[in-house]
Amino acid sequence: MPEEQKETEVVRLAHGSGGEAMGRLIRELILPRFDNPLLHALGDSAVFELPPGARLAFTTDSYVVDPVFFPGGDIGYLAVCGTVNDLAMAGARPLYLSAGLIVEEGLPMTDLERVLDSMARAAGLAGVQIVAGDTKVVARGAADKIFINTAGVGLVREGVSLGPERCRAGDAVLVSGPVGSHGIAVMAARQDFGLETGLTSDVAPLAGQVQALLEACPGVRVMRDPTRGGLAGVLTEIAAAAGLGVELREAAVPGKEAVRGACEILGFDPLFIANEGVFAAVVPAADSEIAVGALKQAGAAEAAWIGRLSGEDPGTVSVETVVGGRRIVVPLGDELLPRIC
C-alpha cells in the first residue's frame, strides 16, 4: 500500500486541531451518520424547547472499555446504550445525547467509522438524537485507542417518582434478565484471560422494557442498571439508601451457564459482574407478578423475582445458603474488572 494512502487511513493529530482536517472529519464522518437539525447547526450548544412542567433527567458516563470491539458490541454501541439506560432508570424517556470522543492518533479510520456506525445504530434503536459533540485527538500513547463520553437528557414521565427512599420492607426485588454476560464477554475477549466462552455482551437499550414496566406497574419504587459492581453493587447501594436489607434467593437470579462456568474458573461471583442490558427494580410485593409479566411481554424473557426487602441487616445484601442460612454479600474492595465499560 503506498505510504500516502496509508496516511489518510488513520486518525491524525490534525483531526482534532480545529482546522480543515477536523472540519472534514465532522462533515464526512460525523454529520452523515447523526444528522439532525440540532446537530447540523454546529453551534456551541444545541438549543431545544421542552413541554411545560417538564422534569428533566441529566446524566453522564465515560466509556473506556478494553477491547474497543467485543462480542456483542463495541465502545460506540455501549456509550449510547449506557447513557440511555441511566436516563431510563430515572423513569425518563431519553431525548438527546452529547458525545465527546478522545481518540488516540493512529487509530484506523475504519475503526472510528465502525464505532460511529454503532453509535448511530444504538441511537436509532433507542429513539434518541445525538445533538452535541466534541472530538479530541491525543498523541500515540497518551490514550488507548478511543474513549467516549456521552451525556444525556430525558423527560421524566408524568407521575413517575422513583428513589430508594420509597422502598418498604416486604417489597419485591426483580431483575430483567440473566446477569454477568457483559463483564464476562469483555474479559473473554481480552487476550490476557485466554477464555473461550462463546458469550456475547448483553449491551442493549432498556428504555422500551422500562416503559412497559412503568405502564403496568406505576408503583415501581426504584430501578438501577447493574453496570460496574454488578447486581450486588447496585442492590447494596439501594439497601444503604433505603435503610433496609436485601434478601436474595440466589437460585432465582437468572444467569447463563457460560457465565457461571467462567466465574468458577476465574474465582468471581456473577453477582459482581457488570451488565449493560439488564436492570434491577424494586416494586411493591403485590405488583410483583404483574411487573415480571410486563417485562416478559416487552422482550425480557428471563425477567424474574429474585428476592425481597427486609428490615433486618439494613444496608446489606444477603443470599440464602444451601443449608437454609443467610450469608452477607461483601462489597467489592479492590480492582476486580477494570475497563469493562
Place this chain on the structure above:
Amino acid sequence: MPEEQKETEVVRLAHGSGGEAMGRLIRELILPRFDNPLLHALGDSAVFELPPGARLAFTTDSYVVDPVFFPGGDIGYLAVCGTVNDLAMAGARPLYLSAGLIVEEGLPMTDLERVLDSMARAAGLAGVQIVAGDTKVVARGAADKIFINTAGVGLVREGVSLGPERCRAGDAVLVSGPVGSHGIAVMAARQDFGLETGLTSDVAPLAGQVQALLEACPGVRVMRDPTRGGLAGVLTEIAAAAGLGVELREAAVPGKEAVRGACEILGFDPLFIANEGVFAAVVPAADSEIAVGALKQAGAAEAAWIGRLSGEDPGTVSVETVVGGRRIVVPLGDELLPRIC
C-alpha cells in the same frame, strides 16, 4: 515515606472499580466539594424541573490539556469554564454540569484534589452546579494523567435568538479581549517549547459579560468563543454559515505583547491561537458602540470593534495589509497546537 502510606496517595484502579474504594473516593473527595441535593441523591441521573416554555441549551466538551496545570489555570478550571462558555455563547444562563473523569492509575491524589478544587471554584464563580458525574480509572500508560469531559445544560434567555444566519452585510464584529493568551501560556508551560513568556491563560467563565452584552444589545446576531482554531477559526465558521465575508482590521484586534512576541518566535499567527476567556460577537453596526461599552463595564476592559461583515468573498476572513490591500486568512490545515484544551 513508608511504602504503605505512599500507596494511599495515588489513584489506583480500584478507585474506578465500582466497589468500596470508589465509594470512598466519591464520599470523601467528590461530594464534599460539589455537594448539592441533586448530586447527593447519587442516582443514575439527576432530575430537575424547568420553568414553563423553557428553551434549553445542551453542550459538551472533553478536555485533554497538556500540561494539566498551566499558568493561570488547570484542566479542572478549564473544563468547567469551557462548557459554561459554550452555553453562554448560545445565549443561555448555565444551570447544571455533568463531569466525566478519566484518570490514569498512579496520578497523585493531591493532583486530583487540586483539579477537583478548581472545578468547584469555577462552578461557584459561574453559578452552576455539578449534578452528575462519573469516574473511570485506566492503567498506567492508557491515558495521560487525567482527561475531563463536561456537559452542560442552560436556560436560553427569553427573546434571545442567535445564529450565523441572522448576520447581515455591514454588521460589526467585536471581540471581548486580547487574543491568544491561553494557547501561548499552555505551550510555554510545555518543556518541549522552552519559552518563558510570563503569560497566564485567560481561562474564565464568560456568562457575566455575555449577560451584560445581551441586556445592552438584544439584537446580537451571534457569539462564539474562539477556542481551538482561534479567532480566525470561529470567524471563518461564521462567514461560511452566514454566506458573508469577515473583513478584519488586524491592528484593531487586541493582543498582549508577550503573545505577539511568542508568535513571532514560533511562526504562529495570534488569530489562530486558542482562547478560553474571550469571545467574538457580531452585532448590528448601529449597536457597535453600545455593545463595546457594555462589555467594558462588565469587566472586559479591552473589548473592541475589530471589523465588519461584507457581501464580498463569502465564507472567508480577510485582513487589511499594511499597503491597504486585503489578504485572505487561510484556515488551519494541519496539526498546529494539539492538546491546548
